[in-house]
Amino acid sequence: MTRKWLILIFIFCCISGKITAHDNSLKLWYDKPAKQWVEALPLGNGRIGAMVFGDPAHERFQLNEETVWGGSPHNNTNPNAKEALPRIRRLIFEGKNKEAQELCGPAICSQSANGMPYQTVGTLHLDFEGINQYDDFYRDLDIEKAIATTRFTANGITYIREAFTSFPDRLLIIKLTASKKKSISFTAHYTTPYTENTEFCISPRKELQLNGKANDHEGIEGKIRFTALTRIDNNGGTLKVTSDSTLQVKNADSVTLYVSIGTNFINYKDVSGDALKAARQYMKQAGKNYTKRKEAHIAAYQQYFNRVSLDLGSNDQIKKPTDRRVREFSSVTDPQMAALYFQFGRYLLICSSQPGGQAANLQGIWNYQLRAPWDGKYTTDINVEMNYWPAETTALSEMHEPFLQLVKEVAIQGRESASMYSCRGWTLHHNTDIWRTTGAVDGAKYGVWPTCNAWFCQHLWDRYLFSGDKNYLAEVYPIMRGACEFYLDFLVREPKNNWLVVAPSYSPENSPSVNGKRGFVIVAGTTMDNQMVYDLFYNTIQAANLMNENTAFTDSLQTVANHLAPMQVGRWGQLQEWMEDWDNPQDHHRHVSHLWGLYPGRQISAYHSPVLFEAAKTSLTARGDHSTGWSMGWKVCLWARLLDGNHAYKLITEQLHPTTDERGQNGGTYPNLFDAHPPFQIDGNFGCTAGITEMFVQSHDGAVHLLPALPDVWERGVIKGIRCRGGFLLEEMKWEKGQMQTATICSTIGGTLRIRTGSPLYLNGEKLEPVEQAPCNNPLLQPQPIRKPLIAANAPLSIPQYKETYIYDITTDVGKKYTLSTRPMNH
Incomplete structure (x- = not known):
């Protein structure tokens, strides 16, 4: 009997382990609260952002609203x-x-002015009574559902806190529960870093209210006004006003908090709105059935997120907290971490850039300062464009x-x-x-x-x-x-x-x-x-x-x-950055602006401009790998376009270098997976997501190229939902031992599908005949014509030999799916 029970317990533990691994596959999770802002977890619905710290005794929700910027309408020419x-x-x-x-x-x-700063709103504080010590702490961000959860045990009671920024309701919603009735007691109040033009009060509707005005800056008057409201619905216990800016909950069974933020921003030329009226309008969605609100939020979010999935396999690393996995990524194989980081970039884009709202800025929508680093502006010589590199490809x-x-x-x-x-x-x-x-x-x-x-x-x-x-x-x-x-x-x-x-x-x-x-x-x-x-x-x-x-x-x-x-090839075989041959082979500058034509541009490629392709590789090699965070994200894209999956993967390991430093330019990734310049810049997250996509499929160079830059470490996998130029959707692609097995592609607008692959292909079980390297007759897939470069007389030139590829043309119809394989279907 004893042996039987041991076997059952062992089986249960194995199953539990599998469940835990599966449940954590799309979660950032931690075994301690956040102390620094770069350890807190980001929530957002495009309009409002919140950073969740997960402190059992003193919880904080740092708040942003996308239109709270210094200054007012003007131009500065x-x-x-x-x-x-x-x-x-x-x-x-x-x-x-x-x-x-x-x-x-x-x-x-x-x-006159150098640009206005993106600013914060403030922080909602919840200070809990009777929680001095705690055990079994766990917090996570579920990027499959866009929900942050904190769970712990104190005094024999299990507490669970859920938070999400509802997409349909445009609110931050927080749910507090406990395993024992009458166990939730706390005080709630706001703080803000503004030193003037702010007001803390309790609204006539018994809500916390913060009124504020964004700052004047560089002689431009600050005209953005904002109002933050927090409504507290307590189930059991009492809710009372304890000061002119504090609410207290005593002995509640459960509590739901609703946070709305409104501003007077109408558009970039008009700030005539009413901030309090806007906040009240959003707050009308509060008080509805929590479960239904949560389900509606998940459904609204997943209509975007679920379009793409990536499975690179898993191992025991998934059982470790996310910050530990980041620390170990360069030394321990963790393919699922790369998949999580890829999807985290998609999560951040969904949460910081919603239709009808503002574009994601240098920090997305997450910033705790009155002046975000570099003002949090839209830096347009790389950064804001990089924010949107994964938008089209990752659906x-x-x-x-x-x-x-x-x-x-x-x-x-x-x-x-x-x-x-x-x-x-x-x-x-x-x-x-x-x-x-x-x-x-x-x-x-x-x-x-x-x-x-x-x-x-x-x-x-x-x-x-x-x-x-x-x-x-x-x-x-x-x-x-x-x-x-x-x-x-x-x-x-x-x-x-x-x-x-x-x-x-x-x-x-x-x-x-x-x-x-x-x-x-x-x-x-x-x-x-x-x-x-x-x-x-x-x-x-x-x-x-x-x-x-x-x-x-x-x-x-x-x-x-x-x-x-x-374009010109210089004296040491590099792609010249300037019109004169001034490039220094010891220059390790973070910008690689002259490689724009390789990525995100379409002028430099292995198959249509091999001389420039090799010169670009020479330049990128000389620049070095480790750099600021966003620069390494760009280099993932560049090495993928150079068809070198192993080098692209090396840049991913460089980018996932752990740091908590918010100064300097050492690059890396914070414990909450935010990209570190340092300080935090969100473009590195987006750039790396785009680069990982380019490792699996490219469509810029006259064909849909399957597995152009697969690293050895990702020997097997499945990716679904990637969009390609020409109106083609890669519904699913599987590979084993580094070789594609099957790919299903849907044609959304018809036309010729040109495929480039490293293996001979079958279509619906029938062998395909390769075509010559003739121009593709699909104008949406055609590469840009290449102008003849100038080459320095003494430039060391070598045209590399690339792995043989096969090119196939498939005539497609609108809405039809085409299944490709590397062996007959009946094999």
């Missing part, structure tokens, strides 16, 4: 640029770059919409920036904010970069390549055309080669090494600018043809594109 522009260009072309840079400060950079197209709306709005404001150079169209520089300011900010060393419009337009066109939606294209085409008109007026011929170049500009945020010295950043014709303007012109020509635009306009674009400075 500099009218002096018109007069100074010819002289600045002359100085650059004479090699007097330092003098040109000195002139750019007063002539081009904003003389979160709706989450892309707030950013596309930002593009539409800066295109309006950006007419003033174009005008300051006496140009048509629109442009902006390396930063904007909620007010859509478009001037050059942060001084000449960082701000003189008038080419952001080209990068923004790349997002507009790339979205079309995924959907083929001509109604959408008709909506955004005028924005693309306006950006082109700016360059038709702004580009200037440089005297040495007679190329058309952008001047003045710089290569974000790096400076060249000339004769071993770094003395300036302002130059003409940087490689990134050339790549982006060429991308804009080529894409706009394609769009114009679809819009039946007159040929005179497209002919002018083609003529100018033919005279842009080409």
